[in-house]
Amino acid sequence: MELYEQTIHDLQAQLQARQVSSVEITNSFLNRIESTDQSINAFITVTKEQALLDAAAADQRIAAGDCAPLTGIPVALKDIFLTEGVRTTCASKMLDNFIAPYDATAWARIKSQGAVLLGKLNQDEFAMGSSCENSAFGPTRNPWNREHIPGGSSGGSAAAIAAQQAVATLGTDTGGSIRQPASHCGCVGLKPTYGRVSRYGVIAYASSLDQVGPITRDVTDAALLLEAIAGHDPKDSTSVDCPVPNYTAALKQGVKGLKIGLPKEYFIDGLDADVQQAMDQAIATYRRLGAEFVEVSLPHTNYAVATYYLIATAEASSNLARYEGVRFGHRAKDTAGLIDLMMQSRSEGFGAEVKRRIMLGTYALSSGYYDAYYIKAQKVRTLIQQDFIEAFKSVDLLLTPVAPTPAFRIGEKTADPLQMYLSDIFTIPVNLAGICGISVPAGASSTGLPIGLQLLGRPFGEETILRAAFDFEQATDWHTKKAAL
Amino acid sequence: MSINQHEIEHVAKLARLTLRDDEKQLFTGQMEAILAYVETLNELNTEGIAPTSHAVPMENAFRPDCVTPSIGHDRALANAPDKNETYFRVPPVIE
Numbered sequence: 001m002e003l004y005e006q007t008i009h010d011l012q013a014q015l016q017a018r019q020v021s022s023v024e025i026t027n028s029f030l031n032r033i034e035s036t037d038q039s040i041n042a043f044i045t046v047t048k049e050q051a052l053l054d055a056a057a058a059d060q061r062i063a064a065g066d067c068a069p070l071t072g073i074p075v076a077l078k079d080i081f082l083t084e085g086v087r088t089t090c091a092s093k094m095l096d097n098f099i100a101p102y103d104a105t106a107w108a109r110i111k112s113q114g115a116v117l118l119g120k121l122n123q124d125e126f127a128m129g130s131s132c133e134n135s136a137f138g139p140t141r142n143p144w145n146r147e148h149i150p151g152g153s154s155g156g157s158a159a160a161i162a163a164q165q166a167v168a169t170l171g172t173d174t175g176g177s178i179r180q181p182a183s184h185c186g187c188v189g190l191k192p193t194y195g196r197v198s199r200y201g202v203i204a205y206a207s208s209l210d211q212v213g214p215i216t217r218d219v220t221d222a223a224l225l226l227e228a229i230a231g232h233d234p235k236d237s238t239s240v241d242c243p244v245p246n247y248t249a250a251l252k253q254g255v256k257g258l259k260i261g262l263p264k265e266y267f268i269d270g271l272d273a274d275v276q277q278a279m280d281q282a283i284a285t286y287r288r289l290g291a292e293f294v295e296v297s298l299p300h301t302n303y304a305v306a307t308y309y310l311i312a313t314a315e316a317s318s319n320l321a322r323y324e325g326v327r328f329g330h331r332a333k334d335t336a337g338l339i340d341l342m343m344q345s346r347s348e349g350f351g352a353e354v355k356r357r358i359m360l361g362t363y364a365l366s367s368g369y370y371d372a373y374y375i376k377a378q379k380v381r382t383l384i385q386q387d388f389i390e391a392f393k394s395v396d397l398l399l400t401p402v403a404p405t406p407a408f409r410i411g412e413k414t415a416d417p418l419q420m421y422l423s424d425i426f427t428i429p430v431n432l433a434g435i436c437g438i439s440v441p442a443g444a445s446s447t448g449l450p451i452g453l454q455l456l457g458r459p460f461g462e463e464t465i466l467r468a469a470f471d472f473e474q475a476t477d478w479h480t481k482k483a484a485l
Numbered sequence: 486m487s488i489n490q491h492e493i494e495h496v497a498k499l500a501r502l503t504l505r506d507d508e509k510q511l512f513t514g515q516m517e518a519i520l521a522y523v524e525t526l527n528e529l530n531t532e533g534i535a536p537t538s539h540a541v542p543m544e545n546a547f548r549p550d551c552v553t554p555s556i557g558h559d560r561a562l563a564n565a566p567d568k569n570e571t572y573f574r575v576p577p578v579i580e
Contacts, residue, residue, distance in 0.1 A: 098564050099563065099564060101556060101560040101561075101563060101564070102556070102560075193541075194539075194540045195540075195541045208538060208539050209540075234548070237543075237545075237546035238539070240541060300529070303525065303526055303529065305522075306522055306523040306525055306526050309519065309523065310523055310526075317500060321501075324501070325566060326565070326566070326573050326575055327564070327565060328564035328566075329564075329566070330566075331566035331567065337576050337577075337578070338578050339501075341575065341576055342501050343501050343502060344503060346500075346501055346502055346503075347502050347503040347504070350502075352508070352511075355502055355504070355512070356512060356515060358500045359496050359497060359500055359502070359512060359516065360516060360519060362496050362500040363488075363496050363516070366496065375536055376526050376527070376531060377526065378536030378537055379531035379534040379535070379536050379537075380526050380529060380531060381536070381537040382534050382535055382536065382537040383531070385537055385540065417515055417519065418515075418518050418519055431540075433540060434539075434540020434541055435540075459540075
C-alpha cells in the first residue's frame, strides 16, 4: 500500500518504528497532489518547500525520541485557517494576497506536535455554500465522480482526503460544512460541540455557529485530531474551559446498551431511496451490535433552515464589515473618496453568494425588520435547542442521514439558492443547538457516490458519538473504499 | 414578503455594496423567494420564548488589566493595500 493511502495511526506506527521517514511520507503526498489536483482542484496553495523542511525537522525530532501523535504527519487545512507566513485567501478575491500574520490556535496546536502543512484547501468563499462551487479559485470536483460537487463549504478538505492527497484535514462547520462534504466524499467528518475547539485565527462567518473539526479517513484519526485541537483557549472567549477527555481511549467501549434515537422528522418522504436504504442497513448493523432504537421527535426541524439563514447572514453581515479595503484585502483603484473606496473594494472583492448573504443579513438587522426577522429567528433557535434537550432525556445519541441526497451535479443548484440552502436541512439544526455530530461512510448510491450517516450527541458528548462511529466502522467496510483516480 | 429593486438598492447601500444592474435584478428575485420562505417562522407562536444568541451560556470574558505584547506595527501593516511608515493610507476625507 502506498504511503498516501494510509491513516495517521498507520503512519505514526511506522514513523515510531523508524520504518519510514516524514520526508518520505510528505514526498508521497506532494507527488500525489501534483498528479491528481489538476482534475480535482482541492488545493488553493501547496506549501511544498516549507513542508519538506518541516518534515525534515520532524524526522530529527523523532530521532531524538520526541514523538507526539501527529509528529511528522502531513495535514492540509481549509483556507479559512490563518497560517503564519502562508497565503490565506478564504477562497475569495478579497484576500487573494493576504499573508496571515499569526497561526490559528487549532493549527498552532497541531503544528506544536510537529505536523507538516501540505497546503491550503479550496472551499466556498468565506465558507458560504453547500457545494464548493462558490470559490474565486474555481470549483472543487468530487473524486468519486468529477461531474459532481464534493459538498461544501469544506469541499476541498473532504475531496483532498478522498483523492488521497492528505491523510487528515481541518474544516469548519457552520451549518454542516464538515459533515456534508465528508458524507459526499466518503470520509469521516466531526463537528465538535460549540466551544470545544478554539475559533481564534479562523476567519469568521457566523460566530455563534462556526466550529472547527477534523475530516479524516477513519474514526480513530478523527479522535486523534480532536484530542490535539480541543480545549480552552484564552484567546477565544467562546471556547469552553472544561477538561478534554481521552477520545481515542473511548473508542473501544462499543454501542452495546446504548439507546439511539431516530428523529421521525429526518426520515421524510422525498428522502433519496439510496440514502434511505443506507440508513436502514446502518440501523440493522447497530441492532446486531447491541444498540436499542427508539423513535423520537424534533418537531421544529422544518424551521431550522429559515432560522439558520437569518441568524447566519446577520452575523455574516457584521463579521464581513471588516473588509473595507483599508487595513487588508482587495482595494479598488480610481475611487472617489473613502466611502466609494470601501463600496467599490467590497463589490469587486466579494462573489455573488457572499454579497447575497451580506444583503440578507443586513436586511434582517435593519430598522423595522430586526424584531420580525432576527429576534424571531433567535426565539425559534431556542425551540430547536429545546427539541434536542428533550430528545436527549430519553436517548444517548441520535442517528440521521447527513443529506437528503448523494452529491448532486456541478451547476445543478447554482441558479436557485433556496434549493441549495435546503440541501443542508439535516445538518443545520445541530449548529443552532450547538451540539456535536459526526458523519461516517455508510453506503453508496446506485451510481457509486458515497453516502454518510450522521450521529448526534449531547453537548460535549463527543466520546459517545465517536465510540458509536468506531463500532459501526469496525462492523462495515465503507471507510476502506477508495475513489478511482 | 415582496421586495423591490429600490429596497435592494437601499440594503446594498447599508451593506456598503455597489451592485450592477444585472445583480440588482437577480438579487431582487432571489431575496424575495428567500424572504417568502423565512416567513414560515411566523407559523410558530414564540410569545414568551427567550431568544438564543449563543448555543452555550456566555459571560463577558475579561482579561487581566495589564499590558501584553501586541502584533506590532510592521505585522499589522504588512497586508495594507496602501500605507506609509506607521499608518494605513486612505483617500482624503476632507479636501
